Amino acid sequence: MSGAQSDSRLSGLFEDRTMQDWARDAGPLAMLVILVVLFSALSPSFLTFGNVVDSIMMNSTILLLVALAGTFPILEQSIDLSVAANLGLSGVLTAMAVNHFGVVGILVGPLVGLLAGLVNGVVFAKGKIPSFLVTLGTQSVLMGIALLLTNGSSQPFRNPLVQQFAIGNVVPSVPNLVIWGLVFYVITVFVAFYTPFGRYCYALGESEKVTELSGVQVDRYKIGVFVLSGLLCGIAGALLTARISSGAAGMGSGLLLQSIAGVVMGGTALTGGVGGPHRTLIGVLVIGVLENGMNLIGIGSFVQQIVLGVVVVLAVAMSMDREKIDIVK
Numbered sequence: 265m266s267g268a269q270s271d272s273r274l275s276g277l278f279e280d281r282t283m284q285d286w287a288r289d290a291g292p293l294a295m296l297v298i299l300v301v302l303f304s305a306l307s308p309s310f311l312t313f314g315n316v317v318d319s320i321m322m323n324s325t326i327l328l329l330v331a332l333a334g335t336f337p338i339l340e341q342s343i344d345l346s347v348a349a350n351l352g353l354s355g356v357l358t359a360m361a362v363n364h365f366g367v368v369g370i371l372v373g374p375l376v377g378l379l380a381g382l383v384n385g386v387v388f389a390k391g392k393i394p395s396f397l398v399t400l401g402t403q404s405v406l407m408g409i410a411l412l413l414t415n416g417s418s419q420p421f422r423n424p425l426v427q428q429f430a431i432g433n434v435v436p437s438v439p440n441l442v443i444w445g446l447v448f449y450v451i452t453v454f455v456a457f458y459t460p461f462g463r464y465c466y467a468l469g470e471s472e473k474v475t476e477l478s479g480v481q482v483d484r485y486k487i488g489v490f491v492l493s494g495l496l497c498g499i500a501g502a503l504l505t506a507r508i509s510s511g512a513a514g515m516g517s518g519l520l521l522q523s524i525a526g527v528v529m530g531g532t533a534l535t536g537g538v539g540g541p542h543r544t545l546i547g548v549l550v551i552g553v554l555e556n557g558m559n560l561i562g563i564g565s566f567v568q569q570i571v572l573g574v575v576v577v578l579a580v581a582m583s584m585d586r587e588k589i590d591i592v593k
Contacts, residue, residue: 291531292529292530292531292543292546292547292550293546295529295550296546296549296550296553299550299553299554299557300553302557303553303556303557303560303561306557306560306561307557307560307561309560310556310557310560313437315556315560317437317438317439317442318439319556320549320552320553320556321442321445321552322439322441322442323552323555323556324445324548324549324551324552325441325442325444325445325503326351326441326445326500326503326504326507326519327519327522327523327526327548327551327552328445328449328526328544328545328548329445329448329496329497329499329500329503330347330348330351330496330497330500330516330519330522330523331522331523331524331526331527331530331544331547331548332448332449332452332496332541332544333347333492333493333494333495333496333497333500333523334347334493334523334524334527335452335527335532335539335540335541335544336452336456336465336489336492336493336541337395337489337490337493338524338527338528338532338533338534338536338539339456339465339466339468339469339489339532339536339537339539339540340465340466340468340469340472340485340486340489340536341468341469341472341535341536341537342388342395342486342489342490342536343395343396343399343524343534344381344384344395344399344490344493345396345399345400345403345520346380346384346399346400346402346403346406346497347493347497347516347519347520347523348403348516348517348518348519348520348523349402349403349404349405349406349407349410349516350376350377350380350381350406350494350497350498350501350516351377351497351498351500351501351504351515351516351519352406352407352410352501352511352512352513352514352515352516352517353376353380353406353407353409353410353501353513354372354373354374354376354377354380354497354498354500354501354502354505355373355501355502355504355505355511355512355515355516356410356413356414356419356511356512356513357372357373357376357413357511358370358372358373358376358501358502358505358506358511359419359420359421359505359510359511360372360413360419360511362421362423362426362505363419363421366423366425367423367425367426369426370426370429370502370505370506371502372502373498373499373501373502373503373505374495374498374499374502375498376498376501377494377495377496377497377498377499377500377501378491378494378495378498379494380402380406380494380497380498381490381491381492381493381494381495381497381498382487382490382491382494383402384398384399384402384490384493384494385486385487385488385489385490385491386487387402388486388487388490389482389483389486389487390483395490403520407513410512410513411513414511414512414513416513417512418510418511418512419510419511419512420509420510421509421510421511422509423509426506426509427506427507427509428440428506429441429444429502429503429506430444430503430504430506430507431506431507441503441507444499444503448496448499449541449545452496452541453540453541453542455492455541456540456541456542457540457542461485461488464480464485465485465489466537466540467480467537468482468485468486468536468537469535469536469537469538470536470537501515501516504516521572521576522551522572524576525547525551525572525575525576526544526547526548526550526551527539527544527547528547528576529546529547529550529551529575529576530543530544530545530546530547530548530550531543531546531547532544532547550575551572554571554572554575555568555572558571
């Protein structure tokens with residue numbers, strides 16, 4: 265291809281991009297930079313190593329894992345509403361397993377999460393039931409099982425080796441929990457962009473009918489998306505349990521809304537096919553910086569909820585691909 269042809273195609277690409285495309289790409293990063301500058305000016309302790317690593321990054325890691333879990337269903341134009349309940353059940357069973365089997369018990373969390381995701385995927389794909397309804401139901405089932413197993417109480421454990429998975433320091437001054445978050449972030453980005461699984465997730469989000477007509481076994485990938493989501497939630501549940509040395513049914517409380525906010529705030533459209541885990545990190549950091557900054561300058565938790573809700577609505581408005589929607593209901 266000649267240089268002139270290449271320049272012409274590149275020019276066409278830029279001409280085809282709408283203002284919404286630019287907002288979706290640059291908006292989240294610009295918002296993050298603005299928040300960092302704002303809170304740095306309002307609080308001298310905001311931009312310190314201890315606050316950035318021990319507060320913002322440490323507190324954002326579990327949310328990052330849950331948001332990454334929710335990213336793949338949204339990419340294929342579905343949704344997983346059971347992520348928080350999955351984390352809670354995985355955490356409870358991890359704590360129980362550690363009490364009975366020691367350090368190997370931490371593997372129970374990912375296994376439980378994977379199985380819960382498999383159930384979601386099979387019922388959704390084979391039962392032809394909307395993912396919203398399937399995961400809304402399993403959310404209640406998973407939470408109910410966790411409450412039944414614990415009788416509504418927490419399940420503490422004492423095992424220093426398990427605690428080291430989250431609060432140890434393989435890298436000096438950086439908690440292991442943060443390292444785990446970055447590792448799984450890199451893995452999910454690789455899966456999204458360098459594997460057939462990831463490419464078909466995007467294809468399903470663009471058009472499931474076209475993807476199926478292309479000879480792709482659609483159900484396999486629809487199930488796989490929820491298996492991956494469940495696995496990441498199980499890992500998050502195990503790591504959170506290791507961090508606080510306890511498992512409880514409600515330990516994922518609030519993470520559902522925040523994870524969806526992180527996904528859409530990063531630029532992944534609820535209409536599917538646009539965005540990805542690489543953007544989810546930015547969305548989660550926006551939430552982490554926003555919460556940490558508001559805490560440092562003394563804004564109350566009730567006001568923080570209002571601010572987060574407003575930001576979520578704005579993020580959804582920027583990320584939606586309106587060309588895919590004929591009627592908004």
